[in-house]
Amino acid sequence: MKKETMVAIFLGLLFGGIVAVFISFKSKDIELAKNKVIAPQKGKTSFPNTTVIEQQPLVLDEPADRAIFENSIIRLKGSAAKDSLIVVQSPIKDLIINNKQEKFDLEFPLALGENSIKIVVYPKEKQFRPQEKFIKVYFIDSEL
Amino acid sequence: MKKTILFVYLVICLFGYLTLNVVAQTPSASASSSPTVVVDKNIQQLKDKIANKVSEIRKKNNKAISGFVLSNDGNKMIINNNGEENQVKFDDTLTKYFKITGAQKKEIKANDVKKNDYAIVSGVMADNIITANVVLIDENFLVDSGKIIEVNKDSFNIKVSTSDKTIYSLDVETNTKQFMLNIKLLEMEKVGFSKIKEGDTVHFVVKKTGEEKNNNYSAIKILIIPQEYFIK
Numbered sequence: 001m002k003k004e005t006m007v008a009i010f011l012g013l014l015f016g017g018i019v020a021v022f023i024s025f026k027s028k029d030i031e032l033a034k035n036k037v038i039a040p041q042k043g044k045t046s047f048p049n050t051t052v053i054e055q056q057p058l059v060l061d062e063p064a065d066r067a068i069f070e071n072s073i074i075r076l077k078g079s080a081a082k083d084s085l086i087v088v089q090s091p092i093k094d095l096i097i098n099n100k101q102e103k104f105d106l107e108f109p110l111a112l113g114e115n116s117i118k119i120v121v122y123p124k125e126k127q128f129r130p131q132e133k134f135i136k137v138y139f140i141d142s143e144l
Numbered sequence: 145m146k147k148t149i150l151f152v153y154l155v156i157c158l159f160g161y162l163t164l165n166v167v168a169q170t171p172s173a174s175a176s177s178s179p180t181v182v183v184d185k186n187i188q189q190l191k192d193k194i195a196n197k198v199s200e201i202r203k204k205n206n207k208a209i210s211g212f213v214l215s216n217d218g219n220k221m222i223i224n225n226n227g228e229e230n231q232v233k234f235d236d237t238l239t240k241y242f243k244i245t246g247a248q249k250k251e252i253k254a255n256d257v258k259k260n261d262y263a264i265v266s267g268v269m270a271d272n273i274i275t276a277n278v279v280l281i282d283e284n285f286l287v288d289s290g291k292i293i294e295v296n297k298d299s300f301n302i303k304v305s306t307s308d309k310t311i312y313s314l315d316v317e318t319n320t321k322q323f324m325l326n327i328k329l330l331e332m333e334k335v336g337f338s339k340i341k342e343g344d345t346v347h348f349v350v351k352k353t354g355e356e357k358n359n360n361y362s363a364i365k366i367l368i369i370p371q372e373y374f375i376k
Contacts, residue, residue: 068208068266085330087367089347091285094323094367098330113244113282114210114264120289120347126374130345132289132307138208140266140278 056081056102058121058131065135069110070142076106076119080131083124090117110139206277207269212284212354213261218254223263231273232265238275239267244282257281260354284354286361288312289347295340302366304346313360314348316340321365327373335368345369 060078063069079102080086086104088095092111097104099121108117119133209232211225221232234254241257242249257263262284267276290306304312316322316337324335340346346368350361 066208068206085369085373087289087347087369089287089289089349089367091287091349091364094332094347094365096325096330096332096367112247112249113280114208114284116285116287118287118289118347122369122373130307134287136210138264138266140208140280 055123055125055128055131058119058133060119060133060135063135063137066137068138068140070140072110072112072139074108074110074137076108076117077104079103080121081123081125081128085122085124087120087122088117089120090115110137112139112141114138205268206266207274208264208266209269209274210262210264210284213257213259213263215259216254216257221257221263223265230265232263232267232279233273233275234279235275235277238277239279240277241279242281244280249280252281254279262352262354284352285364286350286352287348289345292340292342292344292346295342297337300337302340302346304348311359312348312350313358314346314350314363314366315360316363316366320363322368323366324368324370325373327370332367340368341371343371345371345374 058078058080060076062077063074076088080099082099082102084099086097086099088106088108093109095106095108097106115137117135117137121131209223209225209230211223211230214222214224214229219234223230223232239254241252241254243252243256257279261281264280264282265274265276266278267274288306290304290312292302293305294303296302300316302314302316304314306312322335322337323332324339326333346366348366349364351364
């Protein structure tokens with residue numbers, strides 16, 4: 001065989017090999033692109049139709065449990081979810097408030113002696129559970 | 145004659161001098177008393193300051209406890225609140241005792257406090273012993289809420305399950321104040337027993353005597369939150 005023929009065969013095989021490797025890699029990429037991704041890609045997790053709503057807790061700033069007062073009228077101060085229904089009950093008074101703002105400041109009467117007060121908040125979003133606080137405060141007249 | 149005139153003149157001068165002296169001494173006498181007044185004022189101010197400070201400290205250390213009386217010997221008593229026992233010491237000169245009936249209070253004596261009375265004690269706590277300033281004998285109220293799980297229209301009784309899974313049996317009497325939330329107006333309105341349904345939420349107040357059985361109480365007042373409020 002002539003030298004030129006040998007070179008031509010060698011170059012043909014080399015070129016054919018290169019093309020084969022190229023096609024093989026390309027077909028793998030096409031195959032991967034066609035398949036659906038099952039596992040979520042890192043950093044790209046999203047829930048387009050889900051909104052996470054956190055329930056605002058009932059916080060009672062005043063008065064403290066077992067506080068002693070010399071006045072028969074106190075103020076209940078705290079915060080709860082906006083537009084929730086607040087029910088305050090004691091042996092001498094029932095109060096129902098639509099909490100239009102987060103902060104509330106309610107005037108509440110006390111009976112002489114011990115006053116058991118239960119505060120329950122019913123959130124506007126009905127899927128949330130009601131929240132409760134129970135306190136005992138004392139009205140001890142300074143004249144006693 | 146000249147001597148007589150001189151003598152009379154001297155006498156008049158002496159008399160005038162003495163008179164002036166007495167007049168001059170009168171204000172000086174009051175001036176000498178003013179330091180005493182100032183000292184008295186200072187003492188009074190100091191006394192007031194001490195009294196205020198003592199009052200402040202008393203208020204700061206003042207605690208209130210309550211519970212059913214287990215024993216009372218006239219000098220001290222032991223009260224029990226849900227299993228927690230507290231010793232209360234009486235002070236002959238300081239402690240006052242009252243019985244509360246509705247909005248009225250009536251002064252009583254230490255020996256009038258009987259076993260099983262519900263006592264509210266205010267005083268200074270030290271070493272787990274409270275020295276009472278005031279002892280009030282009152283009624284014990286339970287205020288709670290929960291879901292109605294059973295309505296008995298024959299016996300006018302409802303069973304309520306609270307958030308801590310306690311089951312209360314409440315008798316709705318003719319004198320029980322019954323209210324319901326108007327879900328449109330968000331206001332309370334009076335209702336009858338027939339309006340109460342299973343699944344409603346109820347806020348209730350009952351009187352506790354400590355002798356109840358099966359968590360059965362006579363309701364003083366109930367406030368119903370209808371279940372429709374939660375599905376509107």
